[in-house]
Amino acid sequence: MSSIPHLQRSRIEKAITDAAGSEQDFDQAAAALDAVKIAVTVDDAQLMSAAGQSAVLTILNTAIKCFGSAELICTGDAALRTPVLFGKTLVQAARTIGAEVATEVSPWATHVVAVGAGGPPDPFVRCWWDGWLAGLRPAWEDAAVGDSCNPLSGVFAGALAVREVFANAVGRRLSFNRPTTVNLWSPWSSEEEDAPLxxxxxxxxxxxxxxxxxxxxxxxxxxxxxxxxxxxxxxxxxxxxxxxxxxxxxxxxxxxxxxxxxxxxxxxxxxxxxxxxxxxxxxxxxxxxxxxxxxxxxxxxxxxxxxxxxxxxxxxxxxxxxxxxxxxxxxxxxxxxxxxxxxxxxxxxxxxxxxxxxxxxxxxxxxxxxxxxxxxxxxxxxxxxxxxxxxxxxxxxxxxxxxxxxxxxxxxxxxxxxxxxxxxxxxxxxxxxxxxxxxxxxxxxxxxxxxx
Structure with a gap:
């Protein structure tokens, strides 16, 4: 099995090759993934918040594993709020993961994911959270994020953002145009529950x-x-x-x-x-x-x-x-x-x-x-x-x-x-x-x- 060139991403590519009615082979699946170039923009406030840092790390890590590349767009750096293997600051961790770091979105970026304010006016999707609430917002809805103290909300929102990019790349969703909010504390209920901090x-x-x-x-x-x-x-x-x-x-x-x-x-x-x-x-x-x-x-x-x-x-x-x-x-x-x-x-x-x-x-x-x-x-x-x-x-x-x-x-x-x-x-x-x-x-x- 080690002689198969797509082994490293084979279980990701199978989401394309094994889909109902798919006629794509593994070369075509790999090409579809390689064509995606995610850029993550983060503002100064979210650069330092628990949710913002967790979202950025999650997006970059999952994007590079899925698509082979990603870039972080920021104008500064901040110490990570919790120590991780990848580095002591967000930029250091991003580079260790394999991301490029720049101050402007590169012209070859295909999908921009916004974490916080700033960045291009029309990103593909915006991450959003408020305490235990987490989700995504379409490009045209620029409502500010709320309470950014919860790293799990950042992880979930970041993962959902890459999910939407993936769905777009494989032809399952043309665009993201509906706000999504999940109460991580009780995902099965629409009723508000007082969740502790x-x-x-x-x-x-x-x-x-x-x-x-x-x-x-x-x-x-x-x-x-x-x-x-x-x-x-x-x-x-x-x-x-x-x-x-x-x-x-x-x-x-x-x-x-x-x-x-x-x-x-x-x-x-x-x-x-x-x-x-x-x-x-x-x-x-x-x-x-x-x-x-x-x-x-x-x-x-x-x-x-x-x-x-x-x-x-x-x-x-x-x-x-x-x-x-x-x-x-x-x-x-x-x-x-x-x-x-x-x-x-x-x-x-x-x-x-x-x-x-x-x-x-x-x-x-x-x-x-x-x-x-x-x-x-x-x-x-x-x-x-x-x-x-x-x-x-x-x-x-x-x-x-x-x-x-x-x-x-x-x-x-x-x-x-x-x-x-x-x-x-x-x-x-x-x-x-x-x-x-x-x-x-x-x-x-x-x-x-x-x-x-």
Whole structure:
């Protein structure tokens, strides 16, 4: 499979080649992505805000992984509000990610994403937020952003912006012309709920599955203004070429060095001041828990049966995130919050529908690959899931917000669904009872006194 030249972005390109009625091959899909040149404009206020910095980093990182390039347009620089692996300032981090930095939008930019005021008068889309509210505004609506203290709102808005650029690039949306607002605190409800700015995380967490979605969890956790937490990281896989494009914190060097996904995750969190420990084997719910183990486990794995068994293992709560695997449902997310004792099996469809690999292999994209490379790796590529980094970022922000709801002793849904194509139309099932006891241990504030 390593001989296939599109392996690095293959799981992104599959969103194009595997779409209903598509006749595009992998060369054409790559060309469509390469043609996109995103420019991100940011004003001085958002250059320094938690939401603004998180949005810029999310846009640049996901854009470069999807399209191969991006540029940051700003007239200054600012220290990052939370330390990340990529650098100490926003401009330094942007350059480490691989972005160009300039003071004016280049003439070859195809899509301008505005973060805050300023920039060209007609960007493709504007990021918008106000506390826990996050979303997008069309070019003609230049309403100022609101409370910019929440990094998760910046992550979500930034991911949605790249999603809209992607949809435009692959011909699924001609333009963005409808304001979108999502209440991250309760995406399933249009009613306003008083969301706290004084929050806490458990002093210990357990993360299982450190690929596409798992790295979305890591991305959002590291951008929160808290560092005195410990995370147990569990995964049994080594980084592959295709993981660089889909994983928010995976680097090309990780492939060259055959790094394990647990080590990649540990590097990211430890740079943000967290402590970690690792388990490099699969989790089938067969690990005997002790009183010292984290009370909450977050999972993002492909096997429904394994998730059900983990939910039975005795953790106080399991929080699971999953997305569709195909070109039609890769940006439909389901998040489950399952208290100990709830029948987890009832929350997943059984049996899961098998993927029709044989039908995919008959498509032009795969027949061309089979012809060029004598069938080498073609079946594995057809079998692989579609995975796009902006989905991981958006779902990560939603999932970590539900973790914060839990530690704030609020009700949480046993299952919720959000489709990024219509992110403001989230739905939820039965709400869990309020937690019977506190689960937080590391307290933090999103807003500094006197700031906005």
């Amino acid at each position: 004084n929050l806490s995380l458990p002093s210990k967490l357990w993360l299982v599955g450190l690929g596409h979605l798992g790295q979305g969890f890591l991305w959002s956790l590291a951008l929160l203004p808290v560092a005195d937490c410990h995370v147990l990281l569990q995964d049994d896989q080594t980084v592959g070429e295709e993981n660089v494009a889909t994983g928010l914190v995976t680097l090309f060097a990780d492939v060259e060095n055959s790094n394990r996904k647990t080590r990649v995750a540990a590097r990211w969190l430890e740079a943000a001041g967290w402590t970690t420990s690792i388990i490099e084997r699969r989790n089938y719910g067969d690990l005997k828990l002790t009183t010292n183990d984290p009370p909450i486990i977050l999972t993002s794995i492909d096997e429904p049966r394994a998730r059900v068994e983990i939910a039975k293992a005795g953790h106080e709560y399991l929080i699971d995130a999953g997305v569709g695997h195909g070109a039609f449902d890769f940006e439909i997310a389901q998040i489950r919050i399952i208290p100990n004792g709830v029948d987890a099996a009832s929350l997943w469809a059984q049996p899961e529908q098998a993927k029709d690999v044989e039908t995919l292999l008959k498509r032009r994209a795969y027949s061309e690959l089979a012809r060029k490379f004598d069938n080498c790796g073609t079946f594995s590529l057809a079998e692989a899931s579609v995975a796009v980094p902006f989905v991981g970022a958006a779902v990560g922000a939603l999932t970590i917000t539900q973790l914060l709801r839990l530690t704030a002793l609020r009700t949480t849904p046993q299952i919720m669904q959000v489709e990024l194509a219509a992110a403001d139309a989230g739905v939820a099932g039965i709400l869990n009872p309020l937690p019977a006891f506190g689960l937080g241990g590391s307290e933090f504030q999103l807003r500094e006194q006197g700031s906005r």
